[in-house]
Amino acid sequence: xxxxxxxxxxxxxxxxxxxxxxxxxxxxxxxxxxxxxxxxxxxxxxxxxxxxxxxxxxxxxxxxxxxxxxx
Numbered sequence: 098x099x100x101x102x103x104x105x106x107x108x109x110x111x112x113x114x115x116x117x118x119x120x121x122x123x124x125x126x127x128x129x130x131x132x133x134x135x136x137x138x139x140x141x142x143x144x145x146x147x148x149x150x151x152x153x154x155x156x157x158x159x160x161x162x163x164x165x166x167x168x
Contacts, residue, residue, distance in 0.1 A: 151168070152164075152168070155167060155168065
């Protein structure tokens with residue numbers, strides 16, 4: 098067993114994800130997004146909604162021009 102034989106196994110392990118099919122990667126991606134969405138709580142959603150309404154109102158007030166500096 099030579100010096101490089103240990104690295105061959107490590108390389109194989111590190112490139113395992115490359116062998117996954119597009120559909121398997123997509124399935125995992127979708128699963129991760131679904132899990133993240135389920136973790137968002139109602140309080141956070143309310144804060145995001147209020148913030149978005151404020152930004153839309155400010156955008157309308159500024160006729161679509163830059164408004165972030167006013168926030």
